[in-house]
Amino acid sequence: MKKKSDRLPPNERRSQLIEATLICLMREGASGLSSRKICAQAQVSVGLLNYHFSSQEELVAIAYEEISRRYHEALKAHIDADTKNQNMPIKTLVSCAFEADIMSPDQLRAWVVFWSKTIDSKLMRATHGRINQRLQNYLIQVLAKSLPNSNVDLQVLAIEYSALTDGLWLDWSLNGEHQSSQLWQTILNQWLHRTLMLA
Amino acid sequence: MKKKSDRLPPNERRSQLIEATLICLMREGASGLSSRKICAQAQVSVGLLNYHFSSQEELVAIAYEEISRRYHEALKAHIDADTKNQNMPIKTLVSCAFEADIMSPDQLRAWVVFWSKTIDSKLMRATHGRINQRLQNYLIQVLAKSLPNSNVDLQVLAIEYSALTDGLWLDWSLNGEHQSSQLWQTILNQWLHRTLMLA
DNA sequence: AATAGTATTGTACGGTCGTTCAATAACGCC
DNA sequence: GGCGTTATTGAACGACCGTACAATACTATT
Numbered sequence: 001m002k003k004k005s006d007r008l009p010p011n012e013r014r015s016q017l018i019e020a021t022l023i024c025l026m027r028e029g030a031s032g033l034s035s036r037k038i039c040a041q042a043q044v045s046v047g048l049l050n051y052h053f054s055s056q057e058e059l060v061a062i063a064y065e066e067i068s069r070r071y072h073e074a075l076k077a078h079i080d081a082d083t084k085n086q087n088m089p090i091k092t093l094v095s096c097a098f099e100a101d102i103m104s105p106d107q108l109r110a111w112v113v114f115w116s117k118t119i120d121s122k123l124m125r126a127t128h129g130r131i132n133q134r135l136q137n138y139l140i141q142v143l144a145k146s147l148p149n150s151n152v153d154l155q156v157l158a159i160e161y162s163a164l165t166d167g168l169w170l171d172w173s174l175n176g177e178h179q180s181s182q183l184w185q186t187i188l189n190q191w192l193h194r195t196l197m198l199a
Numbered sequence: 200m201k202k203k204s205d206r207l208p209p210n211e212r213r214s215q216l217i218e219a220t221l222i223c224l225m226r227e228g229a230s231g232l233s234s235r236k237i238c239a240q241a242q243v244s245v246g247l248l249n250y251h252f253s254s255q256e257e258l259v260a261i262a263y264e265e266i267s268r269r270y271h272e273a274l275k276a277h278i279d280a281d282t283k284n285q286n287m288p289i290k291t292l293v294s295c296a297f298e299a300d301i302m303s304p305d306q307l308r309a310w311v312v313f314w315s316k317t318i319d320s321k322l323m324r325a326t327h328g329r330i331n332q333r334l335q336n337y338l339i340q341v342l343a344k345s346l347p348n349s350n351v352d353l354q355v356l357a358i359e360y361s362a363l364t365d366g367l368w369l370d371w372s373l374n375g376e377h378q379s380s381q382l383w384q385t386i387l388n389q390w391l392h393r394t395l396m397l398a
Numbered sequence: 399a400a401t402a403g404t405a406t407t408g409t410a411c412g413g414t415c416g417t418t419c420a421a422t423a424a425c426g427c428c
Numbered sequence: 429g430g431c432g433t434t435a436t437t438g439a440a441c442g443a444c445c446g447t448a449c450a451a452t453a454c455t456a457t458t
Contacts, residue, residue: 006406006454007404007405007406007453007454007455008405009405010404010405013405013406028319029315029318029319030229030315030316030319031319034444034445034446035445035446035447036444036445036446044406044407045406045407045408046407046408046409046446046447047406047407047408047409047447047448047449048405048406048407049446049447050446050447050448051404051405051406052405055446055447056446056447105318108318109318112311112314112315112318113315115311115369115373116228116229116311116312116315117229118373119228119304119307119308119311119372119373120227120228120229120230125373125376128373128374129374132370132373132374156382156385156386156389159367159370159382159383159386160363160367160386160389160390162366162370163363163365163366163367163369163370163386164359164362164363164366165366166362166365166366166369166370167361167362167363167364167365167366167367167369168358168359168362168366170314170362170365170366171331171358171361171362171365173318174314174317174318174324174327174331175327175328175331177324183355183358184358186355187355187358187359187362190355190359191359194393194394194397195393197397198393198396198397205424205436206423206424206425206434206435206436207435208435209434209435212435212436233414233415233416234415234416234417235414235415235416243436243437244436244437244438245416245417245437245438245439246417246418246419246436246437246438246439247435247436247437248416248417249416249417249418250434250435250436251435254416254417255416255417
């Protein structure tokens, strides 16, 4: 029963610990944020965490970047794959807003933890600022392509859209429980319909 | 330096502990949720908490009801006081959405904690359901008075409005830092303007 | 094969956590 | 004044927390 080597190059080990962090946060929410639980999830001893990360705060900030990166990539993947709406990508965005890879209650469990940490920690606030800027820029691009001849303020529209989706996710995740996302999807569809009419 | 009696009837002591809980949560966010910190804030010994509340979970659920009740009352107060918009109360709602008594970053600090607990705890989920239902009903009333001849689905509109304000609060509180709420207020104003045009 | 360097382990430390409970102090009532 | 009743105290308990660190196991180089 000899174990093969369980040593990994630092980058891979770090990725594994980040992945374990996201799994714990999505599974348990705030109570999943524990060095011991994260290391157990990664099947690694407690001490290793502080060898690869200077503190839990740093790990959480990096995990926040990672979940945001995945979210961003998932959005791009949906938009790039929807060949019918290449010149109206906001439609794609709206129609996939509640797909499992974009947003699920599990994911929100993790996001809420990140938000609550953002309030307390300077490092997290800086991280959140960067993340938010990147996502907002991408959203503005999407809106610019969708509304080429409109004179509405795209930044304002982008902030409104992301606020609306955040709020709908919250509502869906906290109230919906086992329900489908049907109702919340309808709300988003109607918002888009109105916005396109007036833009 | 004799102390006057520091005994209180149970109801008053309970209120005081609930108040202390809200203060701690608004001041420190998640890390303020500690029996010891709450009792220190109330200038009371640790043991007393479990004399008046069976567990911290119960205290938090009741505090959630309380902050929601205050929020509800603050909304009503604004609407009742705005004599110019008695038949268009949604305008009042929008214009006071970022007033300090309605929503401030401090308040959001507490709400985020309640949301994160709602994910984990059955008791909190039940509480959240009740709170949400009450607020939604009130919002529907407000919308019904504001749009008497409209045939839009008021429940859908109510959910959209509360999701939008939740999202804007989040964005404002996490990004805005020391900024004014000007930008976020503008977004909400424009949303109302569009909604009224089409309703 | 010996060595230097690096990744990993597990224990230990000091703290804080929520909760329990015997002791105590203040109260209303006779 | 004496006496149940009830509110309050603070120490104690066991659990978990993040982190530090000496010891160990693995890898690469010579």
